[in-house]
Amino acid sequence: MSTFLLEIVTPEHVVFSEQVDSLTVRGVEGELGILPHHIPLVTPLQVAPIVAKAGGKSTTIAVHGGFVEVQKDKVIVLAESAELPEEIDVDRAVAARERAERRLSAGKNQDRIDHRRAELALQRATTRIKVSGNAKLNKHH
Template sequence: MSTFLLEIVTPERVVFSHEVDSLTVRGIEGELGILPSHIPLVTPLQVAPIVAKVGGKIISIAVHGGFVEVQSDKVIVLGESAELPESIDVERAIAARERAERRLSARGNQDRIDHRRAELALQRAITRINVSSNTKK
């Protein structure tokens, strides 16, 4: 089976660089499956896990926004931030989720910017928790 290079890059570093069999990302308009020889495209990403298949193994990576660029022989994910499962502090993610949920439930006199920041914090926390729990199964 053919593969392609997946590179996940943030402003700070290269988080992941490996040959993969397939990739699933969540773009703005929904999930997108990418196989070798996929047509070139660029699309914005949601805050969601990226799932790569390498051989028979599935790798989930928490990616917090950004873009995916599909080229003929590689895919580059330019993320605002990204974390491999082993680098996620689950207790910290759970605490962040709880803080965001409290801020959202006390919305009474918040402005829209604070509400949007709390929604994004909640999405990031849930993504971290989901990626971390997927590797422990």
């Protein structure tokens, strides 16, 4: 079975660096599946979970924006921030989601920048909750 190196890098550190069989990311134009020998490309990422598969095991990682770069034998995700499921503080993410939802519902006279900031905070919180939930679900199998 052919694999490729997946590196997920933030300004602070390398979050993930392993050989994987496949990768699923959500780019600006929709979901994208990457297998070994995929054509080289660079595309911006949405705030969404990405899923790496290796040897029948899936790892879901919360990625908050950035880019994916597909090279000949490796894929680099350059993310503003990224978290593995075990690094996520679920209670904090739920509180952040509630704050963002309150700001969005109260924000009739808000300026657009505040509104966009609240939308992004909501997306980040939702992504964290999804990824941490997947970790708990996967542990039972």
